[in-house]
Amino acid sequence: MSDEISGRTAVITGASSGIGEATARTLAAAGARVALLARREDRIAALATELTTGGASVVAITADVTDRASMQAAAGRVQDELGGADVLVNNAGQMLLAPFSADHAEETRRMVEINLLGAMTTTEVFLDQLRDGGGDIVNISSVAGRIARKGSSVYNATKWGLNGWAEALRQELLPGVRVIVVEPGAVATELADHITHPESQENARASYEEVEALEAQDIADVIAFAVGRPRRVAINEVLIRPAEQPL
Ligand code: NDP
Numbered sequence: 001m002s003d004e005i006s007g008r009t010a011v012i013t014g015a016s017s018g019i020g021e022a023t024a025r026t027l028a029a030a031g032a033r034v035a036l037l038a039r040r041e042d043r044i045a046a047l048a049t050e051l052t053t054g055g056a057s058v059v060a061i062t063a064d065v066t067d068r069a070s071m072q073a074a075a076g077r078v079q080d081e082l083g084g085a086d087v088l089v090n091n092a093g094q095m096l097l098a099p100f101s102a103d104h105a106e107e108t109r110r111m112v113e114i115n116l117l118g119a120m121t122t123t124e125v126f127l128d129q130l131r132d133g134g135g136d137i138v139n140i141s142s143v144a145g146r147i148a149r150k151g152s153s154v155y156n157a158t159k160w161g162l163n164g165w166a167e168a169l170r171q172e173l174l175p176g177v178r179v180i181v182v183e184p185g186a187v188a189t190e191l192a193d194h195i196t197h198p199e200s201q202e203n204a205r206a207s208y209e210e211v212e213a214l215e216a217q218d219i220a221d222v223i224a225f226a227v228g229r230p231r232r233v234a235i236n237e238v239l240i241r242p243a244e245q246p247l
Helices: 018-029 041-053 068-082 105-131 153-173 198-210 216-227
Strands: 009-013 033-038 058-062 087-090 136-140 178-184 237-240
Touching (some): 009 105, 018 033, 018 041, 041 058, 058 068, 068 105, 105 136, 105 153, 153 178, 178 216, 216 237
Parallel strands (some): 009 033, 033 058
């Protein structure tokens, strides 16, 4: 158990599955109080029950990162019920891959709203809590924030944008708040299941099967390591791929 995690309050968006769920389990096991945010109420409620039974302090908050009012309400509950956020993990995201010319305008806007503006809105509403005593903001970007590929243009743009915003924010908020970017390659989660463009869905599945994908726990371990460092240490950026993934 890291003393830098124990007793702190971690807010995790997209805690209902995949990387967010694994991160919630890992930080709770390390002694953090945890706020689980997502839209699927049944999933976060079940996870909260499991973690609470294990001895953790947990609240499940149904919230949508594209709905500012729901995020403000979430910030109010975290302040009232857990004493305010010390760690924010901006993890909620969608990867709705499709060629830009494939007429997916709604999905284009949805990805920008969730992956980029959602992280900004969440950070805005929790910023005062995070600045009160030294906080950490962990942004889950992607290898897609560093390498552009055809068929991934909008997802690339959201993660590229997240990286640029996070680096400027890091400079603005130091020395009190540490801003961390984690850029995973292929991780075995439900992320690709939501792709609606058939050929892109097939390509994504094939690329996940070409390599032994990372597990969500591998990313959770990186997040816990980064936020568990002594306050003099800032791990700013971590690129983590399956060992066999070429790009
Ligand atoms: P999942 O699909 O398992 O998780 C995505 C999470 O985001 C879900 O918990 C979902 O919860 C939440 N979410 C989606 N839309 C919203 C919204 N509007 N408001 C609140 N929460 C929302 O996939 P991963 O765990 O893989 O993805 C987590 C992050 O990791 C994403 O940002 C993704 O881009 C990134 N990533 C993933 C990689 C991979 O290969 N899996 C690689 C690189 C980065 P709910 O639907 O209940 O709201």
